[in-house]
Amino acid sequence: MNHAPDLHTLTGAYAVHALDPEERARFEEHLAGCEACAQEVRELGAAAARLGEAEAVSPPPDLRRRVLAEIATVRQMPPQVPQTGLDERPSGVLPRLARQWPRLALAASVAGAAVLGGLAWQFHQDADRADRRAAVARQQQDDFARLMAAPDARTATARTGGASAAVVWSAGANRAAFLTSGLPHLPEGKVYELWYNDAGTMRPAGLLPPGGAARMLDGAVDGAAGIGVTVEPSGGSARPSGQPVLLLPFT
């Protein structure tokens, strides 16, 4: 899945909305962990905007009247506010998740969905992007809810330093989710990458968004022995470039 160099060349196509919806979603996921790409997208978008500005025409006066009439009937969106509690939430959830699973499965599912929903707000840079992020987050929520509802869903937790983490998995649903709290903030250009541990061989399972607290792992469990977390350069790697900072066995 080392698509980072390839994905990076999509900054131009992305800036002029020339990607298919699936590619756009994939690129935006990459963008969330690649500050250099985000900067380039901003610059190329600004350059493209100049091409558009040069096309200015004199608008018909009627348009102004219609727009002003319409906005009188349109409610404005509230500003984005930092999701306080996003990081605290899992720390409350995880210990309970570990001790009292599956009795609190439903509660955990709801809290987990809230965490995943929070991801939608975390990344968006404008309303348009928020809409697509929200769609991705809804998908994640659905996947997460299905996972939590699986009759064979199980959980394992680990602590390292001040951080705690849990993995929820189901052999039946063949999916896994990762939840964490208190992982150290990484310097720019670094990202946490998740892996399935296939008997010692690490299989890429997605990047944890900066400041992110939870995500569904990409791909299927497919008999993996557990999951690992490593620190990788932005955009992720195809193979772990260092020792895992966390290992969670499926036991």
Next chain:
Amino acid sequence: MSEVVHLAGPSRRGPGLEELVGRVSRGDQQAFEQVYDAVVGPVLGLVRRILRDPAQSEEVAQEVMVELWRTAARYDRDKGTVMAWVMTLAHRRAVDRVRSAQAAADREQKAAALGHSTAFDEVAEQVESRLEREQVRRCLRGLTQLQRESVNLAYYRGCTYREVAELLGVPLGTVKTRLRDGLIRLRDCLGVTA
């Protein structure tokens, strides 16, 4: 900020626009009218360049302006100027319209019928606008032919890069990189900072 950028339109990109959008986000309709007057010409012009059809273009321009009103609170000045933000909204809306099949059929038909003549096709006659246009043209001339064609098809016609590759008969990877290095060259030529 370079001289060319200053010449290109201080009244549109002046420091006031960001402040005004802040007021719009708090529901200030008067501020909205000022922002409207500053951006609607470029918005409509770009949308028309992409869609051709005057009625559809006005419809989309109206959607863009209402979206500006609705989402003003989500504008983040760290991410770029108001003008760049609004033009991005406008471009995406126009491209979405192009890609809906029904609209595409209408567009081809009406564009063929109408050609370039429209009731409001007059170019805004401000000096700053003409200078901006000349600068953009000069910078476009500075691209290689493949870069220019890729940027033209993607930006002004709303093609996906796959469609661009098909139209130009070149590999996908080539279009990806030509779009990127073409825009990088434009960015540098136009003195864009973000």
